[in-house]
Amino acid sequence: MKRILCIIVIPIIIIAACKNNYSNQEPLLTTTNTSVPTKYPTIRQNTEKPENTISPTKRNETVTQTPSLTPLSTLSEDDAQNLILRLLSENGDCYLPCYWGFSIGETRYGEVRQLLNSISSDLISSKKAIGILYRTTGGPSPGYSEFGFKDDVLESIYAYEIGTEVNHEISRLLSSLGKPVDVYLSVFRISSGDKPFYLIIFYPFKGIMAIYKGNAILRNGEFHSCPQNIGPELTIWDPEIEYTIEDIDPFGDIEQIYSLEFMTGLSNQEFFEIYSDPENNLCLVTDAEFRP
Numbered sequence: 001m002k003r004i005l006c007i008i009v010i011p012i013i014i015i016a017a018c019k020n021n022y023s024n025q026e027p028l029l030t031t032t033n034t035s036v037p038t039k040y041p042t043i044r045q046n047t048e049k050p051e052n053t054i055s056p057t058k059r060n061e062t063v064t065q066t067p068s069l070t071p072l073s074t075l076s077e078d079d080a081q082n083l084i085l086r087l088l089s090e091n092g093d094c095y096l097p098c099y100w101g102f103s104i105g106e107t108r109y110g111e112v113r114q115l116l117n118s119i120s121s122d123l124i125s126s127k128k129a130i131g132i133l134y135r136t137t138g139g140p141s142p143g144y145s146e147f148g149f150k151d152d153v154l155e156s157i158y159a160y161e162i163g164t165e166v167n168h169e170i171s172r173l174l175s176s177l178g179k180p181v182d183v184y185l186s187v188f189r190i191s192s193g194d195k196p197f198y199l200i201i202f203y204p205f206k207g208i209m210a211i212y213k214g215n216a217i218l219r220n221g222e223f224h225s226c227p228q229n230i231g232p233e234l235t236i237w238d239p240e241i242e243y244t245i246e247d248i249d250p251f252g253d254i255e256q257i258y259s260l261e262f263m264t265g266l267s268n269q270e271f272f273e274i275y276s277d278p279e280n281n282l283c284l285v286t287d288a289e290f291r292p
Contacts, residue, residue, distance in 0.1 A: 080119045084134045084143075088166040095176060096168075097207050097236045099157045102147060104207065104238050107154040112147050136163040157236040161213065164231030170201075173210055173232065174276035177203055182245060183260040183268050187216050187223045187286055197225035199284070200250060200257070201232070207239030209248060218288055226283040227275070260284070 075083060092101020102112055109130070116123055116132045124131040131146040143162035148155055174180070184200040195216040202209050210232035216223040237243070246254055261267055263286045266274070274280055 074121050075118055081135065083119055084136070084163075085166075088136065088143075088163045091167050096173075096234075097157075097239060099159065099234070099236060100145070102154055102157070104154055104157070104236060107147075109149045109152045109154075112154065134163070155238060157234070159234040159236075161211075161231045161233045164234060165229065166231070168210065168232055168234065169229060170212060170227050170232075170275050171278040171280065173201070174272055177206060177208065179272040180268060181205065183271050184245060184257045185225065185260045185263045185284060185286065186251070186256055186258060187225060187263075187290075195223060197223070197227075197284075198250070199225065199227050199260075200245070202245060202248075204242050204244065205239060207237045207241070209235045209250075211235075211250065216286075217283070221288050223286045223288050224283040225286070226281075228281060263290075 074080070087100045091099065094101055094103070097104055101115075112130055113123070113125070116130060119134065120132055122133075124133070128150070129146055129148045131144060133142045133144055136143055141162055143164075144160040146158045148157070180201045181204055182200075182202040184202070185197065187195060187197045189195055195218060197214055197216045199212040200209065201212070212227040212230055212232050214226065214230055216225045218224075235248075245257060249257075251257065260271055264284050266284075274282060
């Protein structure tokens with residue numbers, strides 16, 4: 001049987017689909033009064049079956065907000081905002097794949113719930129996942145983070161890109177994690193006239209995938225995709241499970257994903273050297289006639 005890793009995501013804001021044939025995946029956690037961000041990555045196994053298994057939340061599971069531990073007192077709005085900004089900027093005094101001080105395979109459900117309950121009493125949760133919507137300064141859209149569990153232990157983390165630029169802007173992420181194993185780039189044309197690009201930075205041995213998303217600029221028959229000064233959508237899993245990009249298949253169609261070297265001529269090493277420099281302002285240039 002083929003192995004599936006599901007990062008359980010609750011949509012936060014409605015974002016335009018970048019391609020008509022994207023997979024419309026039903027969220028595994030639901031809420032009746034919150035509009036949420038669509039998560040494109042779906043991790044699925046289509047090579048050899050790993051020994052371990054990560055099980056997704058059952059779709060018919062009843063959503064509950066009953067805490068496992070007695071929650072800390074909910075902070076005032078200002079204090080909760082300050083704590084969120086500190087978590088985004090300091091990451092809970094840890095480094096990826098640890099996120100907000102929570103570590104895959106170590107942190108317990110109750111620990112996560114207790115901290116998040118101090119920020120907001122309106123968490124979106126089930127027995128296997130806890131999601132929190134939060135506001136950052138300077139933008140109308142909320143951020144969102146979700147933590148998935150197996151047997152009460154943290155097994156996966158998903159972070160929507162709102163606010164992640166504070167600590168995971170591309171030069172900082174590359175400097176912290178080192179040269180990526182794989183880098184992929186896709187640029188699409190959609191009916192609205194937008195030309196969204198997706199830059200996927202992949203660290204299978206660290207259990208990290210970062211996707212930087214923006215709108216490419218069309219200039220002289222070329223797309224210019226500029227990943228600086230934006231935050232990534234983060235997916236984090238147990239680094240002992242060595243996923244490939246075929247397992248993750250972010251767009252539901254692996255044929256839409258191309259290596260950065262194929263698209264731009266840049267090797268992973270050249271990409272790392274250029275984009276780990278915080279002073280770099282170069283964009284990735286691709287042929288506008290190419291159709292993924």
